[in-house]
Structures are given as structure tokens and as C-alpha cells.
Amino acid sequence: MSKPQLAYWDCRGRGYPIRFALEYMGVDYDYFVYTQGKEGDGGESTWKHQKTRIGLDSPNLPYWIDDSIKLSESRAVLMYVIRKYKPSLIPSNIGDLARAEMMEGMLGDIIQNFAMFIYTDQEQTKAMFENTVPSKMSVLSKMLGGKKFLLGDEICYLDFLVYSTFYMLKAYRESLISDHANLVDYMTNFEAIPAIAAFIKSPGYVEGPCFGMHSAIKI
Numbered sequence: 001m002s003k004p005q006l007a008y009w010d011c012r013g014r015g016y017p018i019r020f021a022l023e024y025m026g027v028d029y030d031y032f033v034y035t036q037g038k039e040g041d042g043g044e045s046t047w048k049h050q051k052t053r054i055g056l057d058s059p060n061l062p063y064w065i066d067d068s069i070k071l072s073e074s075r076a077v078l079m080y081v082i083r084k085y086k087p088s089l090i091p092s093n094i095g096d097l098a099r100a101e102m103m104e105g106m107l108g109d110i111i112q113n114f115a116m117f118i119y120t121d122q123e124q125t126k127a128m129f130e131n132t133v134p135s136k137m138s139v140l141s142k143m144l145g146g147k148k149f150l151l152g153d154e155i156c157y158l159d160f161l162v163y164s165t166f167y168m169l170k171a172y173r174e175s176l177i178s179d180h181a182n183l184v185d186y187m188t189n190f191e192a193i194p195a196i197a198a199f200i201k202s203p204g205y206v207e208g209p210c211f212g213m214h215s216a217i218k219i
């Protein structure tokens with residue numbers, strides 16, 4: 001049985017939430033990195049070459065391959081690996097799950113506005129970012145309150161995505177996090193989880209870039 005494989009570009013982007021989950025769960029996997037700057041040469045190791053040759057139904061990055069499945073779509077990959085290796089990370093209480101999904105929806109709005117702005121750096125996308133992201137961060141801060149993680153003392157599936165997004169927002173503008181003391185604590189709590197702390201210290205971990213090489217703003 002070969003090791004499962006996660007593949008993504010040479011940036012954090014949509015790959016790191018899944019990596020955090022895999023590291024937290026102690027999964028033995030290979031991480032394959034496609035180098036954006038080498039795409040032009042079209043060689044066999046490029047995404048351009050492999051995209052339609054590796055048997056993905058919907059070829060995209062990130063993707064996940066194990067003995068029983070070939071998957072793309074970052075949320076599908078995240079939920080698949082969690083259901084496979086540690087399903088208890090998905091709340092069994094429907095109220096908790098609904099609360100997590102509500103925050104997930106807000107996070108989707110934050111990510112969309114943030115990425116549109118970072119990739120374009122235009123007046124209009126900046127205005128949309130400023131009109132939505134800081135206020136949604138305030139709402140998330142209120143919803144988090146004094147809890148250690150999103151739903152309480154225990155981490156859940158969404159914490160990997162929330163931490164990764166906060167990390168990128170902080171890299172762009174620190175005050176988006178530091179304006180809310182509980183969001184600062186939240187990030188510290190996540191980074192202190194032993195498996196996460198070990199990953200952050202490991203040679204394979206990268207602090208950036210957060211977005212792809214074609215982004216207008218580099219973080």
C-alpha cells in the first residue's frame with residue numbers, strides 16, 4: 001500500500017488547511033509540490049503536463065490520491081480525510097455543527113473578498129474587502145468569545161481552515177487579528193497544539209507565500 005498523496009502549488013493557499021488537518025491527525029502522507037515558476041517549461045513534473053493524466057474526475061489543485069480514491073476540491077478533500085482518520089472532528093451535535101457551518105459560510109465570504117483583492121489590487125476589490133472583512137472579523141470574534149477553539153475546548157474540522165485564513169489576513173494586515181485579543185489567543189492556542197507546533201518547526205513547513213505567484217499583492 002503506497003502512501004496517500006496531497007498535492008498543491010508552492011504556496012500555502014488552499015493546501016495548508018488540509019496539511020494542518022493531516023498533521024494534527026498524525027497521517028503519514030506525501031506532500032507533492034508543483035512549482036509555479038516552472039510551469040512554462042511544460043516538463044513532465046509540471047501541473048500543466050500532469051493535469052489531465054493523473055485520473056482526476058475534475059482536475060484541480062489541491063488534489064488527494066489514496067488507494068481508494070482520487071479527489072479534488074479543497075473542502076471535499078478536507079472532509080474526506082477527516083471522515084477517514086478522525087471523524088470525531090465533525091461535531092455530532094446538530095447545534096454545534098450548524099454553528100460551525102454558519103462560521104464556515106462567513107469564512108467563505110471573507111476568503112472570496114480577500115482573494116479577489118489580493119489577486120487584483122484594484123480600487124473596487126479593495127473597497128469590497130474593506131466593507132466586508134473587518135466587520136466579519138468582529139462578528140467572528142464575538143462568536144468565538146472566550147472559547148479556546150471555535151466550538152470550545154476541543155478542536156473541530158473548521159479550525160484548520162479558520163486558523164489558515166487568519167494567518168493570511170494577519171500577514172496582510174496584522175490589526176485584522178490584533179484588534180481582537182481573543183483572535184490573537186485563538187491563533188496562539190492553535191499553534192500550541194503539540195502536533196501543530198511540531199509541524200510549524202519542521203523543515204517542510206513554509207511561512208509563505210500565502211497566495212499564488214500571479215497575485216497582485218505579495219504576502
Ligand SMILES: N[C@@H](CCC(=O)N[C@@H](CS)C(=O)NCC(=O)O)C(=O)O
Pocket residue numbers: 013014051059060061062072073074075
Ligand atoms: N473550488 C476549488 C478551487 C481550486 C482552485 O482554484 N485551485 C487553484 C489554486 S487555489 C489552481 O491553480 N488550480 C489548478 C487549475 O485550475 O488547473 C477548490 O476549492 O479546490
